[in-house]
Amino acid sequence: MRLMGKLAEAVRLIACLLLIAVSVHIVSVLSVPSLSHADAFSLVSRLGPELRLVALDGHEALLDGMEDPDIAAAVCSFDLAAGPVKLTLPAGADGFSSIALHQEGGGAFFALSNSVAEKGRIEVVALTPAQAADRAADDDPDNPSEEVRAVSSRARGFAVFRALALFPSQRQAAKAFVAGAKCQHVE
Incomplete structure (x- = not known):
């Protein structure tokens, strides 16, 4: 039971980190044109x-x-x-x-x-x-x-x-x- 709880917690942590990483990448890609002075x-x-x-x-x-x-x-x-x-x-x-x-x-x-x-x-x-x-x-x-x-x-x-x-x-x-x-x- 304890192992399943730790596994579920690890999966939630990985999902949160993945969501944060995806969000950062999307924001970065969408902001490049407005930040670029080399268009x-x-x-x-x-x-x-x-x-x-x-x-x-x-x-x-x-x-x-x-x-x-x-x-x-x-x-x-x-x-x-x-x-x-x-x-x-x-x-x-x-x-x-x-x-x-x-x-x-x-x-x-x-x-x-x-x-x-x-x-x-x-x-x-x-x-x-x-x-x-x-x-x-x-x-x-x-x-x-x-x-x-x-x-x-x-x-x-x-x-x-x-x-x-x-x-x-x-x-x-x-x-x-x-x-x-x-x-x-x-x-």
Whole structure:
């Protein structure tokens, strides 16, 4: 009888310790994003002022070992509180190029590739929901706007521009495509 009582007490103790350990792990995992100052937006915003295009060459620490020598990439941060932002990337006839939009504290919210390019470029306007509603109200029903609009739930974010070099000889051309990207406020 005494042995069963001690065994039951040991099982309760182990269960309590296990519950505490699980609770500590859950709290730790859930608090990491709010305690981290190395999220993607923070890293990109440290590279330069808003709307300044920064090539990711030489920023291998930012890429954290994920760099690919066949992909030229550049980033620019933006703040939609100052107005909508137009992001443009020249698109080549062959190969792959893209624009991916990310919001502060979150992941990607929009992406386009050269498969939707018109007039030799990929173009998207990033806006807040209020800015999108204002633009939609200003659209002429008989002549609707052809701009691609990406609505972000957060005002601050960044864009990643990428171009793929299919062959080593095309790396400079891919870098030139990315260097031709633009981030600018629009009315």
